[in-house]
Amino acid sequence: MTTLTDPPKESFRLSQLIYDTRYRSLTIQVVAMFLLVLALSWLVSNTIQNLAALGKDFDFGFLTNVAGYDINQRLIEYDSTSTHGRAALVGILNTLLVAFLGCILATVIGVIAGVLRLSKNWIIARLMTVYVEGFRNVPLLLWIIVIFAVMTESTPSPRDFREGGSASMMLFDSIAVSNRGVYVPAPIWAEGSAIVVAVFLLSLVGIFLFRRFARARQEATGQILPVGWVALGLFFGPALIAFFLMGRPISLEYPELGGFNFTGGIQLRNSLIALWLALSLYTGAFIAENVRGGILAVSKGQTEAAFALGLRPNRTMSLVILPQALRVIIPPLISQYLNLTKNSSLAIAVGYMDVRSTLGGITINQTGRELEGMLLLGLFYLITSLVISGVMNIYNNSVKLKER
Amino acid sequence: MKKSVFLGALTVAGLAAGVAGAATLDDVKARGALNCGVTTGLVGFAAPDANGNWDGFDVGVCRAVAAAVLGDPMAVNFVPTTGQTRFTALASGEIDLLARNTTWTFSRDVDLKFEFVGINYYDGQGFMVPKSLGVSSAKELDGATVCIQTGTTTELNLADFFRVNNISYEPVPIETNAEAQQQYLAGACDVYTTDASGLAATRASFENPGDHVVLPEIISKEPLGPLVRHGDPEWGDIARWTLNALIAAEELGITSANIEELSAGTNNPEINRILGTEGELGAMLGLDAEWAKRAIMAGGNYGELFEKTIGENTPIGLARGLNAQWTDGGLLYTPPFR
Ligand SMILES: N[C@@H](CCC(=O)N[C@@H](CS)C(=O)NCC(=O)O)C(=O)O
Numbered sequence: 001m002t003t004l005t006d007p008p009k010e011s012f013r014l015s016q017l018i019y020d021t022r023y024r025s026l027t028i029q030v031v032a033m034f035l036l037v038l039a040l041s042w043l044v045s046n047t048i049q050n051l052a053a054l055g056k057d058f059d060f061g062f063l064t065n066v067a068g069y070d071i072n073q074r075l076i077e078y079d080s081t082s083t084h085g086r087a088a089l090v091g092i093l094n095t096l097l098v099a100f101l102g103c104i105l106a107t108v109i110g111v112i113a114g115v116l117r118l119s120k121n122w123i124i125a126r127l128m129t130v131y132v133e134g135f136r137n138v139p140l141l142l143w144i145i146v147i148f149a150v151m152t153e154s155t156p157s158p159r160d161f162r163e164g165g166s167a168s169m170m171l172f173d174s175i176a177v178s179n180r181g182v183y184v185p186a187p188i189w190a191e192g193s194a195i196v197v198a199v200f201l202l203s204l205v206g207i208f209l210f211r212r213f214a215r216a217r218q219e220a221t222g223q224i225l226p227v228g229w230v231a232l233g234l235f236f237g238p239a240l241i242a243f244f245l246m247g248r249p250i251s252l253e254y255p256e257l258g259g260f261n262f263t264g265g266i267q268l269r270n271s272l273i274a275l276w277l278a279l280s281l282y283t284g285a286f287i288a289e290n291v292r293g294g295i296l297a298v299s300k301g302q303t304e305a306a307f308a309l310g311l312r313p314n315r316t317m318s319l320v321i322l323p324q325a326l327r328v329i330i331p332p333l334i335s336q337y338l339n340l341t342k343n344s345s346l347a348i349a350v351g352y353m354d355v356r357s358t359l360g361g362i363t364i365n366q367t368g369r370e371l372e373g374m375l376l377l378g379l380f381y382l383i384t385s386l387v388i389s390g391v392m393n394i395y396n397n398s399v400k401l402k403e404r
Numbered sequence: 405m406k407k408s409v410f411l412g413a414l415t416v417a418g419l420a421a422g423v424a425g426a427a428t429l430d431d432v433k434a435r436g437a438l439n440c441g442v443t444t445g446l447v448g449f450a451a452p453d454a455n456g457n458w459d460g461f462d463v464g465v466c467r468a469v470a471a472a473v474l475g476d477p478m479a480v481n482f483v484p485t486t487g488q489t490r491f492t493a494l495a496s497g498e499i500d501l502l503a504r505n506t507t508w509t510f511s512r513d514v515d516l517k518f519e520f521v522g523i524n525y526y527d528g529q530g531f532m533v534p535k536s537l538g539v540s541s542a543k544e545l546d547g548a549t550v551c552i553q554t555g556t557t558t559e560l561n562l563a564d565f566f567r568v569n570n571i572s573y574e575p576v577p578i579e580t581n582a583e584a585q586q587q588y589l590a591g592a593c594d595v596y597t598t599d600a601s602g603l604a605a606t607r608a609s610f611e612n613p614g615d616h617v618v619l620p621e622i623i624s625k626e627p628l629g630p631l632v633r634h635g636d637p638e639w640g641d642i643a644r645w646t647l648n649a650l651i652a653a654e655e656l657g658i659t660s661a662n663i664e665e666l667s668a669g670t671n672n673p674e675i676n677r678i679l680g681t682e683g684e685l686g687a688m689l690g691l692d693a694e695w696a697k698r699a700i701m702a703g704g705n706y707g708e709l710f711e712k713t714i715g716e717n718t719p720i721g722l723a724r725g726l727n728a729q730w731t732d733g734g735l736l737y738t739p740p741f742r
Binding site for chain 1: 487488491492495511515516517536537545546547548549554555559560562563564566567573574575576577578579587590591592593594633634635
């Protein structure tokens with residue numbers, strides 16, 4: 001015989017939606033969803049209404065119209081008779097270029113500064129603190145403008161390089177630092193240079209394979225191979241041999257003063273350099289903090305244990321501390337890369353023609369397609385960010401703790 | 405049921421959105437001030453003086469419209485705009501009137517949906533170089549680095565000019581005139597190009613204006629004028645006829661000095677109509693009878709405004725040239741007030 005009775009059958013009351021914890025969260029979600037949809041639909045209808053009031057339509061056809069303006073830094077063929085779409089592409093490549101260069105330099109700076117900030121050397125540690133705090137706490141735009149201004153105001157103009165002028169080129173007349181940018185020699189690829197490049201690429205692959213081999217061997221036997229020296233040798237050796245065997249097919253074209261400017265060589269414009277340096281120094285300061293935090297997160301016992309095993313400080317850092325610290329460092333590093341990429345849109349401050357300046361600036365201004373242009377711009381940054389974090393996540397997975 | 409609530413909300417939202425951007429005149433009156441887009445600073449055309457009061461030739465247009473509509477030439481909020489931000493500012497309703505050395509072009513009028521209300525300065529694009537370069541013609545500029553303001557007709561004309569003449573150049577895009585000036589003086593570019601009037605104004609602010617020359621070539625037509633948004637023709641009319649009143653006043657000899665005297669009544673019916681002692685012109689615009697009188701009193705007639713801000717006795721020193729009255733061989737010719 002059972003003593004349990006059925007619980008009294010509850011009838012559902014409306015107030016339960018708010019007061020009953022079983023339903024409350026559902027209610028809140030439904031209401032929030034409703035408000036969200038309402039807000040979105042208001043935005044959309046507002047936009048449509050206002051576009052109609054202005055007599056504008058929504059059309060991406062402008063991308064195929066002639067742009068009519070020139071762009072100084074072009075990684076692909078472009079002139080003023082190209083289309084707005086092509087101008088956007090030129091801008092996109094410029095954005096990617098500065099973002100790529102920036103991420104690399106920022107990482108180098110960040111790792112060095114982060115490690116040095118933990119240095120036992122008082123002066124070095126303090127200097128790094130000054131660097132980190134100085135760059136983290138002053139707006140990026142100011143740094144971009146300051147670096148650009150210093151570069152234009154403190155360097156000679158091409159005119160000064162003329163006969164009898166006050167400036168001269170550096171490194172056997174191969175590099176000119178002027179207030180329009182830095183001119184460096186450009187490689188000229190003659191017949192046979194493809195082979196040299198191929199040999200060089202193959203030796204890169206060789207270095208990679210050798211490192212894997214050395215690591216596997218070290219893990220298996222504990223023997224350490226001189227990876228650094230071998231890599232250095234592989235990096236230069238085969239390529240140099242191929243270079244001379246092929247009869248020196250790659251030569252350099254030196255910048256030369258001609259007319260108003262230097263001609264020949266490669267011009268690294270001040271706008272690119274200033275933007276690149278500012279982005280790298282600024283983001284590097286944040287990365288330094290991530291690195292420092294990552295290293296501090298590895299318990300001191302690990303260092304002591306490594307020392308007790310007789311590992312030298314350098315090896316301790318590279319074999320014990322950094323691999324563990326990386327797990328802490330990588331995730332915030334991804335956001336720093338994303339920040340850097342998006343911050344590169346400040347480029348227009350120094351006249352760097354990134355996608356914000358071409359598509360999001362001149363094109364919008366000449367065609368009046370603000371909405372379309374901004375949507376495309378947003379889409380570009382979104383995709384770029386997703387790709388960067390996707391790639392970085394793959395890397396993160398490869399360094400993260402493998403549970404066995 | 406859910407659907408109809410949703411649709412209802414949509415219509416309400418739509419209605420709310422639709423109300424904005426109706427009659428600009430009412431908005432300006434309700435606000436008590438005219439939002440006028442000007443340059444970020446170009447001495448002679450629009451720049452704040454030592455006391456922070458905006459002054460200049462374009463500013464004069466803003467003040468005249470404010471005087472006509474609100475009765476107070478000082479009731480203007482000046483919104484500094486760059487070549488790139490000006491059109492968005494106007495289209496979005498942030499400003500009611502744009503008076504910023506803006507060239508009247510087909511695409512701005514038709515495609516960008518703006519309404520140019522007239523031309524207050526007939527200009528053309530020129531080049532300025534340091535004398536020391538020894539350049540005497542723009543055709544000698546092959547390979548030069550050229551500073552240009554982005555978002556302007558300037559960069560389009562420049563591209564065309566160099567392409568047609570088959571010479572190369574390196575453009576340095578810059579956002580404002582002040583930055584361009586700094587870059588040019590630092591030698592980061594060999595040449596500065598913009599509207600000839602802008603060049604004159606920029607050069608006037610140099611320490612040694614004599615070290616720089618403006619090359620003889622004028623490579624484009626740049627009719628500069630104030631503009632408003634499409635879609636509010638009444639507001640456009642007010643701006644247009646305020647500008648016309650300034651021009652007509654010069655033609656008819658109405659000056660700040662004699663305007664009080666003339667508004668007692670003259671035997672020239674057009675003067676009487678402008679000054680509101682005859683006819684109903686003000687009422688037709690939705691304004692009072694003395695609208696044009698106040699506009700003229702704000703900064704004087706067109707000629708007075710010109711002489712005070714950019715004329716030959718100012719550091720900028722522009723001659724009237726094309727901007728003289730048609731009766732003096734210029735292009736200023738306002739339709740009759742009748
Ligand atoms: N008229 C041309 C150029 C206008 C322009 O940008 N002018 C310059 C110099 S004449 C200017 O007003 N600059 C002031 C500023 O930088 O705010 C246009 O409408 O596109």
